[in-house]
Amino acid sequence: MKIKILTLVLILSSSLSFTQTKLADKFFDNYGYLKAIELYEKVVEKGKADTHVLTRLGDAYYNNSNSEKAAYWYEKALSENKDVEAEYIYKYIQSLRSIGDYKKADIWFKKLSEAQQGDSRLKGYNPDDVSIFDKLTSKNEDRVVTLENLSFNSEKSDFGSFLHDNTLYFASARGDEKKVYNWNKEPFLDIFQLEVKQEENGMESYSSPIKLAGEDVNSIYHEASVAITNDGKTMYFTRDNVNDRNRLKYDKEGTTHLKIYTATLKGKEWTNVTELPFNDDVFSTGHPTLSPDNKTLFFVSDRDGGIGQTDIYSVKINDDGSYGEPKNLGDKINTEGREMFPFVAKDSTFYFSSDGHLNLGLLDIFKSNILKEEPTTPENLGAPFNSGYDDFAYFINSETQKGYISSNRPEGKGGDDIYSFNIEECNQQITGIAKEHRTEIILADVTVQLIDETGKIIEEVLTAEDGAYTFDVKCSKTYTILGTKPDYKEDKKTITTANEDKKVNTVDLVLQPLILDSQIIINPIFFDYDKSDIRTDAQYELENIVDVLRKHPEMIIKIESHTDSRGRDKYNLKLSDRRAKSTAKYIISRGIDANRIESARGYGETRLLNKCANGVKCSEEEHQVNRRSYFYIIDSEKK
Template sequence: MKINTILLFFVVAGFSLSAQNKSTKGADKLVERYEYVQAVQEYLALVEIGKSDGYVQKQLGDCYYNMHNTVAAEKWYSQAVKTNQAAETYYRYAQVLKSNGKYAEANEQMKAFATMVPNDQRAKEFIANPDYLSELINKEKLFEVNKISLNSNRSDFGAVLYGDVLYFASARNESNKTYGWNDEPFLDIYQSTYNENKKYSEPIPVTELNSTFHEGPLTMTKDGNTIYFSSESLKDKLFEKDSAKKLKFGQVNLYKASKENGKWGAITPLPFNSKSFSAGNPSIDKEGKTLYFASNMPGSIGGTDIWKVAVNADGTFGTPENMGDKINTFGDENFPFITEDAILYFSSNGLAGFGGLDVFSVDLNQNGAPSNIGKPVNTEKDDFAFTYNKEKNIGYLSSNRAGSDDIYSTVPVCKGQVLTVVQNAKTEALIPNSKVVILDENGTVLDTQYSNEKGEVLYDLECQKAYAIEVYKDGFVTGKFPIAKLKGGKVFINAVVTPIEVIVTETEIVLKPIYFENDKSTITKWGAAELDKLVYIMSQNKNLIIYAKSHTDFRGTNQYNLKLSDRRAKSTVQYIISKGIDASRISGKGFGESDPKVNCKKCSEDEHTLNRRSEFMIVK
């Protein structure tokens, strides 16, 4: 669907009659009537009987281009450009190559296009930044994109959510007459209820708005009482007639409807509608004072431009204004959507993109340049009709990335911040130049920074994901600090790390006792903190070899205690190895109750605790 189907701009860029002849007359008439499906069959019949030339090949390329079959369009354009062609053919060939992911080949065709028309805005932008693609690929991801459940096997697009009702345009009504452009039924406006479980009800047509012609998409005022929507001018008998060709050239125009007794009524055309140009795909601002739309009316820079018009308090309209050459190009700009924050989203094939139509945004408060919003919203195919509901925190996108026009949800990527401040546990002093590592919930390192003079490191992270911070500093025990799933905003982590205060003699490394719980061999968090000190010393002294001795208290039999202490020795050794110390540098053995720290007969609980310990002897 997209631009040509929805707005019915009955012009074909680059169309030339110079190579028409008697053989192509029938197919050419079908093209003039925008019956591309049948026209393709007529041109292919000429190819089969050997009457193909550069003109026929270009016409086939154009037909498939307008039908959004980029693979077939590429095939025929590749043959057509072997003959002399108008500049626009090279531009279209470049666009379908991009849509098919062939960027190097697309750049070659853009070079040919730029050579032919160096003053074209699209040519200038390409020459100024031929390596734009790498910049686009590396853009930060802004949205999560997912196909929604209410799509049909026909075109569905232009979704916009108001309250709990999703409105969109669809060609799913098989009882409608078909449209020769793409052999699909004419479009109707549908609605579906979006419930609290994020499910969609079965779509139903908005019968009071639909006719036998194309309708949709629509926009609604904030009070829910007025809508503006696209519909064909033929229903108002507003068209230009070509008697010789027996054709009626209609346009898509804008209409206003008001709610009456829960139904849409009082449908009236907007005063600037015309039989000479189209205006459609409207979006009204939150105050209901400015209507944005797409049109090819006089004053347009390219094929279709983004325009705006004032909606006065008395219901009258001002004079439409073109949004200017920062937004509009020599190509096509379409599907404007204005947010409550005055961010204008629109689609363009004239600005630098991945291929076909891409979605762009521009802050109208800043008067800046439009920005491509990147993947996954944009792809090599057509991506368009981007809308956003701030209250529900969900947007919608239309795209033919899967082969047909479908509707996708777009949920903003939630961002949170983690401010880590590294501090000395003993002195409470801030520690600059500490290595601060951020890890995901699987332990994969995502990034590494060093704390500033205030001991600070700031990380921007995604919401609803768990992370962990690890802090490394010479002379301190490595600290690890888990971070619960973020919900946005800023989280503060006071990363308190313990200085390594270890006595190293010629025969022993003296740590605080590595105590175990009664009758257990698992390493406690207090024991782990001391063992991390040993890990640090061993990492700084590569030739150091350690022998760990584990002991128990007097409770239990000698045999049991010997086995228990051996399990403790193995736990201690395995912990050291798990931290990256080679297994050949650490070994251990249990000694049971044979070598108590306190030799007591009726030991107190504290004395028992002192006897349940590990010690570390220097072997080498």
């Protein structure tokens, strides 16, 4: 009897778990993720969870952007079943990236690469490039981005900004609390508007949001994602599929899809709502945006024939107001994941959000040149535009470099928040004082050149009376500062600017005088052992002698040359004499009159500068010190 009762309990328990799973599936399929989570977790508590339940739990949390919980359930599913579909592995990787666990994400990405070769979402990923996520999360090297959570955000979802004639349009769930959306238990979205005022300090202020003017656009269901024509007369927007009685329409599976509609501005109100002809009841069409000339409409759809879960399409708008055939933007933009929220700036740069291109987790914002030239791989905008959360709905005025993004990052006020941004170039200064070596006398009229990494002279200035100079430069760049003045050796300094806006870098220049007492002082003129040929490094130094002689046409010099102690004394005397005459010959070859060199004489090893006399063991460096030349001024106003 006990066995029969136990069997009956087990059957009832199994049946109840099956029923709860089916009910949870129903809520999941209708985007009621919070209720689905509750029911699935009840099944888990009873020990009846299979791979389907575990992956559905992961998906429910993933779709509600709870990456930590999503990663937990995906990991549980993967640990209990080796044959989990690749799609769940990818979502697990996305969840790991979102919470910053890039190391574990890389491990699973390698596994996915082995199992899913050809997946478009694997493009651009190099498992050996350990710095790739550091690059995406680090500050941009040549710009400063100011990101601000805006004052008008609510505790509900606010997203999808579009600015036209100082009016900002966006979607918000701050509506009727009595009717809520099953996905997130928030009110349905409506389109709101507010005025943006430009303050004298360059900042913007915002009026209180109000619902879109006109009763035709906002229904009791979802409206979002606005695009307005240049003349301000036509609005494109996304809405749930509703019938003439403002009730939801469903497909055979019981799912309501999205459609794009237009509205016309009459006076100050939007009216005459019209559905676009390429919508359908069996797939979604939404997130409209226009090309700068308003002749092309871009949108998102999950219609058949696409590449991934949702793709971005384009459709021509004809002069008579009709539409061409929608065209998929192809695999330069679309992946096997989700591409959403397209936007085209006035400069024709194409922006969109994706979880299929290499990202930080969930949706990231990308830009592409697909409308301007031969398309290249879309570029992830990186931090601070992107985070480990959903970052989307990019809007920018390409002239002012100001705009808006939407994100559900945790520091926000609601489910999704709108952030304004301002992009400025990251700039610094390089400044310094030119001084004379030893005496530290301030040097005016020093020519200071700013040279970039390619060797190009960007700017040239003269130091002021106080010896000062200043250059405005970019952040995270390497520059050479070259200071020159007649009768002085040049000074050259290299500096790499940091990634810190408005930083002032000090680079002082110290120039050595070429004329000191009765000598022209240059770095030693060295010769190879037992040779009198003028080496390239010696020629470089001798150019200083040439410059001084050109600057002072009355100057007459004499040259002395010396050897080390190696070799016979008489031979060294002759060798040094050859070296002195080779030095004189080079100077004359540079256009200096031979009469200005009174003599060029060698002294062999008779005037050594160190201990390295005959028989003393010395290094090559020590011997080289004694292989030198001197340049004495014997007649000049500079003597």
